[in-house]
Amino acid sequence: MAGRGVARSCVQTALKAANSLVGLAGMAVILYALWMLRAWSAQAAHLHQHLPVPWFIYTLLGLGIVMCLLTCSGHIAAETANGACLSCHMIFVFLLVILEGATTADVFLNSNWEEDFPEDPSGNFAEFKEFVRSNFQICEWVGLSVVGAQALSIILAMVLRALGPEREIDYDSDDDAVPARLPLLRNQAQHGSSYVETNLPRRSDSWTLRILDKANK
Known part of the structure; x- marks a missing residue:
């Protein structure tokens, strides 16, 4: 039981760390x-x-908000170790990873990928493309780190869901402790009954002696 609790604590800490990296991004x-x-x-x-x-601009803003919400839900799921919360967290993170993977595959495999996106009137999309091209290695490592943290979050959530919540072990320990307490109660009940039984003859004997004394007088 103690080893399982230590493993659960380590998985919870690792899951929170992975979610924190996604939240920072x-x-x-x-x-x-x-x-x-x-x-x-x-x-x-x-x-x-x-x-x-x-x-x-609004796409990036929505993506950042979704990542922060997933981080919050991941922290809650890691803290409670609830199966339903962990399942929802895994599903949403998996959908986000699929969306990111599909976008990346379209960019690298489709030579005319720019035609798949509407025209950006602000010009920030073109500036972002030039920034990524000029700093491709840095952007590649950052992107791989974020995706890796998301994949690790899914794996750790699966492991934590398999371990189960901590309160189940508490219930088991309470059930195991109940039989140890029952003999004490039984011994007390037996001592109490024997005490009553030993006292009854004494009371009856004293009452009989008083009657005999009054009759002799």
């Missing part, structure tokens, strides 16, 4: 999207005209 994406949105709003105000919606 999500916060970075949100800050980058807010910075681009501020620059876009200033540009629109300077031109005094209604510009199309910058889909790239």
